[in-house]
Amino acid sequence: MDKNIIMNAADIRRTLARISHEIIERNKSTQHLILVGMHTRGVPLANRLSGNIEGFEGISVPVGALDISLYRDDLSSLELQPIVKSTDIPVNIDNKAVVLVDDVLYTGRSTRAAMDALIDLGRPHSIQLAVLVDRGHRELPIRPDYVGKNMPSSRHEEIQVRLKESDGIDEVAIISIPTKEEQS
Amino acid sequence: MRTIQQEKEISLESKRGITIESVWQHKHILDLDDFTPAEIELVLQTTDAMHEILSRPIKKVPALRGKSLVTLFYEPSTRTRSSFDLAAKNLSAEVINLAASTSSVLKGECLVDTLETLEALGTDIIIMRHPHSGAPYVAARHVKAHIINAGDGWHAHPTQALLDLYTIHHHKSKFKDLKVTIIGDIKHSRVAHSNIWGLTKMGARVTLCCPPTLLPMGLDEPNGHFPKIEVEPNIDMALAGADVAMALRLQLERQQNGLLPSMREYKNMYQLTEEKLAKAKADVVVLHPGPVNEDIEISSAVAHGPRSLINQQVTNGVAVRMALLYLLAGGTH
Numbered sequence: 001m002d003k004n005i006i007m008n009a010a011d012i013r014r015t016l017a018r019i020s021h022e023i024i025e026r027n028k029s030t031q032h033l034i035l036v037g038m039h040t041r042g043v044p045l046a047n048r049l050s051g052n053i054e055g056f057e058g059i060s061v062p063v064g065a066l067d068i069s070l071y072r073d074d075l076s077s078l079e080l081q082p083i084v085k086s087t088d089i090p091v092n093i094d095n096k097a098v099v100l101v102d103d104v105l106y107t108g109r110s111t112r113a114a115m116d117a118l119i120d121l122g123r124p125h126s127i128q129l130a131v132l133v134d135r136g137h138r139e140l141p142i143r144p145d146y147v148g149k150n151m152p153s154s155r156h157e158e159i160q161v162r163l164k165e166s167d168g169i170d171e172v173a174i175i176s177i178p179t180k181e182e183q184s
Numbered sequence: 185m186r187t188i189q190q191e192k193e194i195s196l197e198s199k200r201g202i203t204i205e206s207v208w209q210h211k212h213i214l215d216l217d218d219f220t221p222a223e224i225e226l227v228l229q230t231t232d233a234m235h236e237i238l239s240r241p242i243k244k245v246p247a248l249r250g251k252s253l254v255t256l257f258y259e260p261s262t263r264t265r266s267s268f269d270l271a272a273k274n275l276s277a278e279v280i281n282l283a284a285s286t287s288s289v290l291k292g293e294c295l296v297d298t299l300e301t302l303e304a305l306g307t308d309i310i311i312m313r314h315p316h317s318g319a320p321y322v323a324a325r326h327v328k329a330h331i332i333n334a335g336d337g338w339h340a341h342p343t344q345a346l347l348d349l350y351t352i353h354h355h356k357s358k359f360k361d362l363k364v365t366i367i368g369d370i371k372h373s374r375v376a377h378s379n380i381w382g383l384t385k386m387g388a389r390v391t392l393c394c395p396p397t398l399l400p401m402g403l404d405e406p407n408g409h410f411p412k413i414e415v416e417p418n419i420d421m422a423l424a425g426a427d428v429a430m431a432l433r434l435q436l437e438r439q440q441n442g443l444l445p446s447m448r449e450y451k452n453m454y455q456l457t458e459e460k461l462a463k464a465k466a467d468v469v470v471l472h473p474g475p476v477n478e479d480i481e482i483s484s485a486v487a488h489g490p491r492s493l494i495n496q497q498v499t500n501g502v503a504v505r506m507a508l509l510y511l512l513a514g515g516t517h
Contacts, residue, residue: 067233069247070237070245070246070247070275070510071245071246071247075247081203081204081205081511082203082204083203083204083226083229083230084230084233084234084507084510085233086232086233086236087233087236087237088236116246117245120240120242120244120245121240
């Protein structure tokens with residue numbers, strides 16, 4: 001099993017600074033913006049983006065937290081069932097530009113679930129997607145608007161994002177897990 | 185250096201978030217005596233998430249799409265049944281409501297046959313209320329579906345106790361060392377029995393207050409059925425310093441002759457009134473599982489007063505039952 005660090009703390013900081021600028025650039029005014037982090041690691045990422053935007057533009061952008069457990073399309077077939085966390089969106093999302101924030105974009109199914117969850121809460125003007133790592137292998141027609149790092153990966157690999165807020169360290173690693181045949 | 189298995193578990197966790205299996209072990213919900221404090225905490229935490237859904241304009245999420253659920257009630261009910269019905273619908277499950285009074289039970293069908301019929305119809309969850317203590321345990325042995333006990337005889341009513349725990353926790357933010365005084369017909373109260381288990385497991389101090397004839401049997405046996413609780417027949421003493429006062433319905437339909445000298449004496453001594461409540465802490469909250477016999481076990485003024493959480497209990501009941509349905513029926517376990 002190999003583990004390679006693909007982003008360290010400084011890389012993550014620079015990448016989030018760049019994404020923050022891109023969000024400001026694309027949305028021109030930050031007035032109607034809301035950042036919504038997807039549990040678990042999307043939430044601290046959204047908070048950091050909001051902090052950056054406040055630093056650059058002097059405007060504080062509201063941050064929400066979204067739990068998608070109840071919207072998953074694989075809920076009845078999952079061997080391990082996720083613990084539901086509280087969804088907390090501080091403002092009405094009607095006519096807002098919502099930027100969904102997640103750590104890793106993979107099949108796109110979580111994003112699909114997140115969009116369903118958001119639309120149950122109101123009618124946003126638009127939904128955009130920001131991810132720290134895009135590892136490919138999409139199963140749905142979903143593409144991110146803001147990407148930290150494109151990391152083409154094999155399905156036998158895991159992308160592990162660790163953040164100070166949840167894991168005590170800022171780090172993105174790629175871990176190759178041997179397939180069953182290789183193990184035996 | 186971690187083993188491959190450990191790394192795999194960690195990466196799985198990082199991918200999917202923490203899963204419930206590390207905490208939750210129940211296939212059925214029959215009573216709280218076999219719940220761990222961690223499981224009760226998981227229920228309360230999941231209920232918080234469900235509570236948020238109830239505050240939305242569209243109170244519906246797709247979590248239990250395709251699951252079917254039957255409420256099988258051999259006794260009348262307003263709150264519990266409609267609250268399970270709503271909880272299941274909010275999670276997009278299919279619901280069939282069966283009352284013994286309108287089903288083949290009237291033609292003499294026995295419990296196990298009814299359950300097997302429901303199983304043959306492909307029911308995933310059976311919510312069951314029965315006048316005989318232990319009936320849901322029989323059901324759990326006979327069918328593959330998940331059984332939720334919605335009240336069995338005098339024995340247990342775990343979902344009501346969990347919603348009481350949630351309501352208390354919402355207002356007090358803790359259980360440790362809370363003084364909870366339960367007043368009234370404890371002998372016949374399945375709600376009280378389940379609450380005694382739940383509250384003591386979470387570290388609250390439970391005091392029972394009622395005439396000795398309305399105490400359950402087996403309380404003072406050394407290795408008895410019940411956890412350690414206090415009994416104080418004097419209501420003023422029982423309420424002194426209480427954080428929570430829980431009044432119970434005097435089960436008029438279950439009173440045998442001789443348990444109470446007279447209704448008037450019972451009301452004088454045990455009715456929860458503003459005057460008696462003055463002995464409790466200033467921020468005491470009042471619970472009642474409903475339905476209320478107003479001016480028998482609780483005065484109208486208290487039942488509808490500022491300390492009363494009776495209506496919040498009903499609202500919280502929907503959220504708690506959504507949480508329980510999710511915890512039971514999601515996943516492949």
